[in-house]
Amino acid sequence: MAVPTMAVPTMALRRVLGPGVALGRRSCCSKRPLPPDFVEALRAVVGGPNVSTAMAVREQHGHDESMHTAAAPPATFPSVRAAVACTVQVLQAAVPVARIAATLLLELHGSRRGLAEQQQQTEEIVRLNGGSSPAWAEEPEERGRLWAMRHSAWYAALALRPGCQGYSTDVCVPISRLPDVVVETKRDLQDSGLTGPMVGHVGDGNFHCLLVFDAQDPAEAGRVHAFTQRLGRRALAAGGTCTGEHGVGLGKRALLLEELGQEGLDTLRRIKAALDPHNLMNPGKVL
Template sequence: MHTPSEPGRPPLPPAFVDAMSERFGPRFSLAQAVRAHHGHDESHFPDALPDAVVFAHGADDVVFVVDTCRAHRVPIIPYGAGSSLEGHILAVRGGLTIDLGEMNQVLSIHAEDMDAVVQPGVTRKQLNAALHGSGLFFPIDPGADASLGGMASTRASGTNAVRYGTMRENVLALTAVLADGRTIRTGGRARKSASGYDLTRLLVGSEGTLGIITELTVRLHPVPEAISGAVCAFPDIVDAVNTVIQTIQLGVPVARIELLDALTVKAINRYSKTTLRESPMLFFEFHGSPAGVEEQARTVQEIARDHGGLDFEWASRPEDRSRLWAARHDVLFASLNLRPGSRGISTDVCVPISRLAECVDGVRADIDASGLIAPIVGHVGDGNFHCVILVDPDDPAEIAHAEDLNRRIVERALALGGTCTGEHGIGIGKQDFLLREHGREAVDTMRLIKQALDPHDLFNPGKVLPPA
């Protein structure tokens, strides 16, 4: 008999264990180490282990799992790469984790139509490797080498979103298994359609609570003819943000604009062995024709100069750009290195671009008043920025203090017409904020959709929707 991972949790039904073992053999595991791996993500929330893990190899496996779990009322938690930041893959009510990472085939590439069909376990790096030589690439870059199924489930975006959009704009179609075992196909390869309800957008961002994605059709983009990068330091963070605002308002088609405050720059200098000026800084990347890239960069350089920009430095060589963006992607680990042994509570607000300077300046004041260590970094080209609040994971009082700071940051963003999450999703960490942002009626409507599609609340229960 299986011993539950949490005191008081009933064991999995023996008939369920027998059915899963017979179907999957060694791909079904009750082992503590396997469960522990799947009960941990990159968030600050305590680990929550599933009672078992199954590794799916195809859509028929997913259908079998859903049917068996429904028959025995066992919760199902979809798992991709485990890189989520809001507790999406934690088994807060036990149950079965279905690991989709081995469903990792690039099924077809349609270069002429600029799209690709992939299984959910394909990662962005894997897809771009498969596209090598095609003249196309997949631009959504959340930092971690996340699975595309997970990225769709959380409506991920990242550094390139200011030019190429988020997963919402780049998923054309998907196939998903619903809680009653039916498989549905949403969307299509046509670039537009006015046919019926937009079920693709319903499932993109649903965080595994409405369906389990088994296939995606994603939009591809031409590899730019020329790419150039630059970094620019500023006397203070408001000058840097005002540079971003003016750049966007003038319609400069910049591909990436990343903000790092002085503490973040200090952290990556230590961690990545860079030698950047330790002051607020913007990282830019420009895509297009050689003449277009040069024109974009010159325009931004003039804007930056008007706002006190210092040391505007080019990074035209691929190795220099790679070094800069690798340092940017390592910000979480660099920040944690500022306080060894700490965990990071990552905030994720997004505001209208015209309110960005006001919001960032106010958040910086909130951090200073709190006494906590919290570097600021963000994809500010679309108004999205983060704080990594460093806490002692064994100090409940400090965690509560950090969560209070996070709440103040969210309230500030909402008051400025923003959102509690630009890209990380709701998970278990932002359910109260969902209600504040959308109101009772809208959240109740979301709950009706959940009840209609998953009446037994088996798909990733305890996530997204606050308790009724």
């Protein structure tokens, strides 16, 4: 049987290997599409025929001609759930969003002819979720100034507790589950007595907890570790992944095993060994 190539971003893939072992990527998060050459690498390393039994793909949009960004004052909402729900509904309405963060900052892209309609549609969704009407900026300099708020979030979080240590962790979930997971995570932070502002590229279901804690306090450090494990498992239970960016090499070894299974990890190790037979790249990490 011919092995299909992937010309579009693939979100989830389940394959049956030659020995009859099923190898599956369970997550359907838009944050981490599989690389286009993954199928070919899998076939080369595993060897023999293997067949796709299920696949999920992501729609692609063409190149944009112009862009708009929600300007100050950003849209405000009565609750975190309302802000995140607005994000999800904008994406589900197929508004071509370039970037989105739940402050709420949105950057729309497309042709100039379509931007007015997109803005109107976005403003209606914001209103239906109890948000204030956003203003809009068009010039690159103004857009950059607004996004600087998001880019400076790490340093702003550290300033909440001068002299303490910062630790960033993240997960990624399907956007339909994002409001519930964010609200549950906020409640978990409060119940744990932890300082952890949440930021993220929520348009693709990925959010970060910027945990600021006293590294000299073993009890607080223990609460941070326990929280990160609960966060990862919460994402897995929602059909997501335990990491969008952080911790996969060391901090999320156990979670990665839960997500991929032993066969999945063994296959990744075989691919790693084929590319790095002398184990020179990132020795001691999970792969």
